[in-house]
Amino acid sequence: MSSFAILNTAARGLSAAQAGIDVTGQNVANVNTPGYTRQRVEQSAVAPLTEMGLGRLSRQVTNGQGVSVDGVARLGDLFLEARVRQTASGDGYSSVRAAAYHAAEDIHGEPSDIGVASALQSFWGAWQDVANSPGKDAQGWVVIEQAGALATQIADGRSRVAAEWTQARTRASARVEEVNTLAGQVAILNDRILSSDGGTANELVDQRNQLTDQLARLTGASTSTSPDGTVDVLVGGNLLVDGTRTNQVRLTGSTTLDGTQGDPVRLEWAHRAGSDVDLAGGELAGYLSAMAPASDGGVYAQAAAGYDALATTLATTVNALHASALTPSGDAGGDFFALDPGVPAGAGLRVAVTAPGQVAAGAAGSGALDGSVADAIAGLGLDDDGPDAVWSAHVTQLAVRSGSADYEAQIASAASSAAVYDLQSHSAVSLDEETVNLMQYQHAYSGAARVLTAVDEMLDQLINRTGRVGL
Template sequence: MSSFAILNTAFRGLSAAQAGMDVTGQNVSNVNTDGYTRQRVQQSAVAPLGEMGLGRLAQQTRNGQGVSVDGVARLGDLFLEARVRQTASNDGYASVRADAYRAVEDIHGEPSDNGLSAALQSFWGAWQDVANSPGEDAQAWVVIEEANAIVGRLAEGRGRVETAWDQSRTTAGSLVAEVNTAADKIAALNTQILNAAGQGGSVNELVDRRNQLTSELARLAGARTSDNADGTVNVLVGGNFLVDGNRVNEVRLAGSASLDGTAGDPVRLEWAHRPGAAVALEGGELAGHLSAMAPATSGGIHAQAAAGYDTLATTIANQVNALHATATTPSGAPGGSFFTFQAGKPAAAGLQVAVTTPGGVATAAAGGGALDGSVADAIAGLGVANDGPDAAWAAHVTQLAVRSASATQDATLATTASTAAFNDLLSHSAVSLDEETVNLMQYQHAYQGAARVLTAVDEMLDQLINRTGRVGL
């Protein structure tokens, strides 16, 4: 090989070493950049030139032509990245449901001195006091006040559940906007990656940004991705294209704007270009919110909580009214209904105390006389009845606690799996400063070696050109 060929080989070595240092510097610079995947220079040996012509020398040693920089590889892992998306989807769904159950449990506030259970006990105790002192205005006033306390707590509790539902719907609307925005960005990145790859440029940083967005979509809407041969990706939600290359099919939130309307018009996600076509979510935070806002018959967390309040209101009104209507007041008048419901409102929100004065509190059985407290005693006994209001409320609270504990456990497991998947991906693709330091030293030594080759060839050429034929000098 001629000296000029050696110069080219040394130059290629310098260029390869410099490219390696450039990429190492990029890695070090992005050691704290979220979503960045470390990169490596891809190199290959350049084969020697093929012999041509009749004047070739059969015994001449033919060396290669140095090294070629073939590109910059992104050291990601498709399997680990897919696992991160899948576990993020499960984590998003489970976490939202667990949060919804915790919020509903906080609203119920059981067991506590301020819960409905305590209010019910005070209510039955007031009836027992009336049974022991029939006709006394003071005890009758206590019954009315305790009844109003139950009415107030029922309305307040159900109202707070409705507020939690409203907040969940608002959050779901914000998540839908985030999904559409992320989808638009992915489609734009697909176009940029396609153009950059066609021009021979590096697309690694663009792919990193796109992967972050696809992971975000997985957590938000349980999105899945499929890779195309041209370097673009498709994003699917519920088996249908959210992103198809550079085209986006947006989604929108539809359904009832209130908790009580979900029975006939559940909140759902639809394709914006196909009104009425529901998106079958497979996971993600959106699916968690939609499940929490579902009707009670479909396992809706808020709707079931509201139904618990309505059931208690209906049970206590029906059972107290059934006994109170058979009783007589101290003046001998029929007792009538103790509770009534306001028309057009749910039971817990529309429950009212019909008796407003002590004289309207009926305690005596028909013909029992003004000092008879047998009916009041029977009403007080509802507190310990197997099918009484307390039993119904206790069953509701217990069921809620069991479901909440299960949801919390699911969320803990999902978060653990998601964290493990993310850590596995980081251990494979994140930048290690120790490793980059070693690489930098290797490239530095390679550069110095190639430069030394250039120096040696330069001295050889100087001897050949400037000193050939000058004997003795």
């Protein structure tokens, strides 16, 4: 190889070392940047020139022409990145379900001194006082007031469940808007990556990966990478992002808890009205599941159904006994509770008796001071299928489901954290490793520069001193 060829080889070495230092500096600068994936310079040896012509020397040994910088590789891992998205989908779904159960439990507030169970005990105790002192206005007023407080507490609890459902729908709507925004941003990044004209687009890929991770957490989306470097985002097997185009989604269905039975909340494609999005996971699937009808496992609807069942059982059992009793004046007792028509039982329960004289406590033919029926009403709290048993079963089921959802959320969160940790272990920047690389490239740069110096001295000897004697 001629001295001039060696100059070119040394120059290539300088460029390669400089590129390595530049990339190492980029890694160090982004050590704390969320979503950044470390990069490395890809190098390959340049093959020697092939001599042509009849005058070539068949046994002449030729060296290569140095090093070539082929590009800057992004040291990600498609499998680990897909695992992060998959586990984020499960974590998003489970966390929303668990949060819905926690909210329902907080509304119920059981066991406590201010819960419905405590109000039931006070109500039964008031009836026992009536049984002990039948015909007394004071005890009559107390039982009416306790009944009103119980009905109000049931209605208030159910109203709070409905309000929580409304908030969940509002949050779901916000997530839908976020999904459409993220999808548009992914499409824009796809376009920018296509327009990079062979330049390095690693940072754009990192940004796009962060967006697709968020989409996976929201919708359970998966991705498919095309040969041109763009990414398609699929939700339920359908394209949310198709290269540089997007298909938006929208939330439809009932806007009230009580309307979900006939018109459940759904996510559908905006460009295909009536075509539901088949969510495989993610926060939106969790919201839709929590807002579903009670028959489909809806958290809020099941909670509201518990209040309705209690109100229905309470009115039915108490009215059956009260209607068979007589008031102090000898009149038939009639209904003690009333259920307003056209509204759910939990919201429409009210006290039909408005005065102590209307409280019926005695059995027919037993005299004006008989309190046997009031005693029987007080004993409803101990019945195996009475109001207390109905409420206790509902609260127990809610607690069991909440515990199960919380456990699933913990497992999903641990899986998601482990997936993120594995990805970061592979692709995150290590300052120790970058320090070693920096020293390596620094020494390579110094070595290439020393080659240039040596060749320069050789050429100086050849050009300026060849043929000169005595110097």
